[in-house]
Amino acid sequence: MGKRQPYRGRVLEGLAMNLRALHVDDLTISEILRHSDVKVTRASYIKRVDEKSVEAMNRLEVELGKPARSVPVMGGSKVTKTDAVVPVGKA
Numbered sequence: 001m002g003k004r005q006p007y008r009g010r011v012l013e014g015l016a017m018n019l020r021a022l023h024v025d026d027l028t029i030s031e032i033l034r035h036s037d038v039k040v041t042r043a044s045y046i047k048r049v050d051e052k053s054v055e056a057m058n059r060l061e062v063e064l065g066k067p068a069r070s071v072p073v074m075g076g077s078k079v080t081k082t083d084a085v086v087p088v089g090k091a
Contacts, residue, residue, distance in 0.1 A: 016045035 012033055019029045030041035 013045050
């Protein structure tokens with residue numbers, strides 16, 4: 001037996017989900033992952049994602065693409081540290 005690859009399953013799952021997001025059909029994804037049966041691919045690697053989750057991640061991606069600046073975090077009446085980063089114009 002070969003050496004165990006602990007992250008292989010996560011990588012394949014991510015690959016399958018990204019291919020699915022690109023509208024690649026399940027059978028083609030199964031062939032890319034070298035599964036003998038598409039049922040294995042569907043059961044183990046292709047996860048359905050709620051449309052609200054997709055919309056939320058799209059909004060986050062837009063926000064992360066905006067210029068950012070540090071925001072001081074207040075401790076009492078003095079600024080103690082800066083540990084928050086928000087898009088410009090949102091603070």
